Amino acid sequence: MKRVATMIALAAMVASVPARAQDYSKYSEEALARELATLADSETALLVPMRDGVGLSTNIYRPKGKKGPFPTILWKTPYNEHVPQGGTLQSLLKAVKRGYVFIVQNERGRYFSEGKFQILGYPQTDGYDALTWIAKQPWSNGKVGTLGCSSSAEWQLALAAQNHPAHAAMVPMAAGAGIGKVGRFQEQGNWYRGGVPRTLFFAWLYGVDNPLRAQLPSGLDPKTRAYITQYNDLTAKKPKVEWSKRIKSLPVDQMLSGLGEPRQTFDELIERTPADPAWREGGLYHDDMGWGVPALWFNSWYDVSIGPNMELFNHARAAGTDKEASANQYVVVAPSTHCGYSRLGPDTVIGEREMGDTSFDVDGAIFGWFDRWLKGDVRAFPDSTPHVRYFTMGENEWNAAAQWPPRDAKTVRMYLRSSGRANSIYGDGKLSLQAPPAGEAADRYIYDPMNPVQTIGGGDCCNGGMVIPGAYDQRVIEARDDVLVYTSDPLESDMEVTGFVDAVLKVQSSARDTDFAVKLVDVAPDGTAYILGDTILRARYRNGFDRPEMMQSGQVYTIKPTPMTTSNTFKKGHRIRVEVTSSNFPKFVRNLNTGGANETETVGVAANNAILHDGDNASYIELPVVR
16 A cells, blocks of 8 residues: 555656756756856856855856846855856756746855855855845845755755745755754764764865965956956865875874864864854754745765754754744655765666666756745645655665655664674674573674774765765675674565664773764675665763763663664565674774773774673664554
């Protein structure tokens, strides 16, 4: 019955969206530029004033030869997109062709914009002021939609809390780094997971944050300014860094200054803890800020923060401050990596795993959404559209639901079991529906921070090549003695797991502080072990990020990492696997096990860690199984 309902819902969705927009993906950049000249009247490098007098460099593209008034799509970016290219240029062309004004605006402190850079570009002030300016223009119909992926999406979240009267709709794609705290997730813009710093921002900030950047002289007339920007983009040419080697250097807080970089954003953030009040001072969205804008979300199973994204989707639906907004939250979750939506189609492979036909009319959904909210065409995106459309891996099909997780997902608990030797794929670890009896032997391993377990695949992005995200075989990792491996018997029938996946571990350690990392894996009959998701928790934060507490040797503690999030059908004959260890490097910074200020230290100590599973000290994973 579920599949029949899903097929009906998806068929209705396909029938309701507008005709597919023109495919510009095979055009050369030169051909796209020529196309733009025929479609749009443009105004470039205009300085739009903010409330403090700082000007943000803004390019405006209006339907050629027409007066309007027009609805507007705003694309705000920290990147060098003054001359539109790639996905930005393609989106621009599609928008103008459909009768929209398309605006590309650089964040404060980036390229031709004035002021000092801050991650996410002051969405609560600069974002608000940009909307006010747009709504007052003679060519504007007073309705603005915000669009973008990654950094061009993340700033939209805190702006949505402002509920600006012109902010009619938004399409945030891969927007997790804009979330400070939401529900069970307190990752502070993906700087952390479970209190463990992620390394992706080390490489990203090296390339983006340039506190001593070159700037154009102030006071230039608009014509001169626009002319100069055609031949000088102010791009910093920094020395290339081999991040796979650099990331091994200690101490962590000198990762960039050791390269000769002046003090910058990285140095401020690495000094903070997950509960530092300073996280509230920037552009991050926190779940006590309210929500006021209808949103069409695009997320991905192998992105850096699928969990917080889906938690925020649920929060926005329940926020209650704006009934229209809470009733109009929709999400699409694709089997892709970060911002990989344009690559959905036949014969998709993510990492090493074949996903089949992942085709989805992304453009049709986006412009149908904007047509509804910015042009008033309710038929373009009807109320009958499923609120949740998600791709189930393994089954390799698109499904639909009214909520997340799907209403018929029921929790199934599977216990970590062994005879005391779950070390590696060659050990005796089992994943069982049966709870362990009292006295079952614990599994023990030595975690040496100088020889951490390597990251292979999973969800990540933007990391200078340190990690390649996607579904990759984990057997190389599972051969290590410091990785505990728990595997179910082959399944007698298909099992769909869709939703948040929770792990609860009973642990001991010889260290004052250490990390515990968990991974969920789909094991094929031939032994191939594809990663579905991973999580981690720094033990000092087991009682809360605002209550760090060291461990005592031999004492038993409960570890509850933030959930993993996925949709995967474990096919008949496949096995479900859980890995447990204490590192996942270089995705996450190593815990040196001293209990000190980890990011300032250079010497680590080995920890003797244990996972208990005996009677009252059961360790387990909870799977949302769609029956």
